[in-house]
Amino acid sequence: MTKLNYHKQNFFKNTYCIFKSVDFQIVKNKKPNFVSKSGSQYFYTDEGVYRISTHWGRAATCKWRLQTDAETFKNGKKLGFAKWSSFYKDNEVEKLYFIKKSAFSNKYEYFHKNEASYTIEYVLRTSGDTRKVLRQLKTITTETKWAKYIPHDDLEDLRTYLINGLITTNKTLPELKRMY
Structure with a gap:
C-alpha cells in the first residue's frame, strides 16, 4: 500500500x-x-x-x-x-490503530499502523474498537473495584495480564477475565 x-x-x-x-x-x-x-x-x-x-x-x-x-x-x-x-x-472502517503505552506520556494511547513503532505483536483495530479498549484500559489502570470479582493474589499481575491481553490479542475483556 x-x-x-x-x-x-x-x-x-x-x-x-x-x-x-x-x-x-x-x-x-x-x-x-x-x-x-x-x-x-x-x-x-x-x-x-x-x-x-x-x-x-x-x-x-x-x-x-x-x-x-x-x-x-x-x-x-x-x-x-x-x-x-x-x-x-484516517477512517472509521479500516483497522488502522493499535494501542501501546506511550513512552512520552506513560499512558496507554492509540497510534497509527504506519508509524515506525508498530510491530505485529499489537492488534490492529478500527477507531471505534480502539476507543472501547482504551476506556477498558483506563478502568483497569485507575480503579480496583472490578478486580474483586476475579480470584487473584496479586492485583498488579492481574492488571498486567489483562492489559497485555487487550493490546496483543482479539480476546474480549470478559474472556480474559475468565481465562485468568
Whole structure:
C-alpha cells in the first residue's frame, strides 16, 4: 500500500497525526496562512505545518494529538508542529490503530499502523474498537473495584495480564477475565 502524500491542500481531510509542542516564538510576527472557523491558526512551511489551537484530539474529521512535556499555554492556546510525512489517513472502517503505552506520556494511547513503532505483536483495530479498549484500559489502570470479582493474589499481575491481553490479542475483556 502506498502512503498518501500530505500537504497544505489535503492534510486536514480525514487524517491522524501527532504534533510536537514548540515555542510560540517560532511563529511570532508571522501571519497565519489559514484560520479555521473555530479560531485555530495554521502556518505552512515546506517541511510541515504549525498549528495554534485551544483544542486537540478530535478536530473536525481528524485525530490530531499534541505531544507536550510542559503546560505551555498562551491565552489558553498551544502551538504544535507536524511534518507533512507525519500525517496518515484516517477512517472509521479500516483497522488502522493499535494501542501501546506511550513512552512520552506513560499512558496507554492509540497510534497509527504506519508509524515506525508498530510491530505485529499489537492488534490492529478500527477507531471505534480502539476507543472501547482504551476506556477498558483506563478502568483497569485507575480503579480496583472490578478486580474483586476475579480470584487473584496479586492485583498488579492481574492488571498486567489483562492489559497485555487487550493490546496483543482479539480476546474480549470478559474472556480474559475468565481465562485468568
